Amino acid sequence: xxxxxxxxxxxxxxxxxxxxxxxxxxxxxxxxxxxxxxxxxxxxxxxxxxxxxxxxxxxxxxxxxxxxxxxxxxxxxxxxxxxxxxxxxxxxxxxxxxxxxxxxxxxxxxxxxxxxxxxxxxxxxxxxxxxxxxxxxxxxxxxxxxxxxxxxxxxxxxxxxxxxxxxxxxxxxxxxxxxxxxxxxxxxxxx
Ligand SMILES: [Zn+2]
Numbered sequence: 001x002x003x004x005x006x007x008x009x010x011x012x013x014x015x016x017x018x019x020x021x022x023x024x025x026x027x028x029x030x031x032x033x034x035x036x037x038x039x040x041x042x043x044x045x046x047x048x049x050x051x052x053x054x055x056x057x058x059x060x061x062x063x064x065x066x067x068x069x070x071x072x073x074x075x076x077x078x079x080x081x082x083x084x085x086x087x088x089x090x091x092x093x094x095x096x097x098x099x100x101x102x103x104x105x106x107x108x109x110x111x112x113x114x115x116x117x118x119x120x121x122x123x124x125x126x127x128x129x130x131x132x133x134x135x136x137x138x139x140x141x142x143x144x145x146x147x148x149x150x151x152x153x154x155x156x157x158x159x160x161x162x163x164x165x166x167x168x169x170x171x172x173x174x175x176x177x178x179x180x181x182x183x184x185x186x187x188x189x190x191x
Pocket of ligand 1: 089090091094095096097106107108
């Protein structure tokens with residue numbers, strides 16, 4: 001049997017055509033080991049995001065290569081994603097502006113939630129460097145992107161009446177000590 005017909009080598013990074021292998025998630029679902037499952041879910045999500053971004057670049061007019069991609073293009077991408085968003089963001093003139101749970105529908109637009117965008121940018125930023133990009137030219141780490149995310153967070157927290165303080169986790173102690181306390185020297189009297 002000749003096994004050479006399917007080289008194991010992945011396509012070179014310059015060619016992302018026909019790279020549509022869908023990993024079935026059945027195997028992933030079977031594994032319930034929490035940290036491992038979380039990690040692989042993150043890795044899968046990251047790969048999917050990276051493919052989506054690659055697709056976006058490919059369909060971009062005028063054509064855009066990854067090496068010429070700037071923070072401005074990342075913003076363009078994030079705004080493009082808003083059309084698929086599911087988070088209602090009220091306009092300031094909407095009577096439900098600032099209401100976390102509006103009692104009735106309204107015509108305000110659906111957007112990507114800030115938390116989703118923030119996590120997405122983090123994954124793409126990592127993927128960019130894993131795919132050979134240099135940290136200093138990473139468009140996902142651009143200042144403009146950071147500012148945009150902050151703006152989105154402020155706007156959405158006002159419009160939705162929610163706070164994005166980190167309170168999903170166990171409440172951290174109010175005092176965040178920067179330096180750990182010095183270890184006490186072992187008391188005398190050893191032996
Ligand atoms: Zn509204």
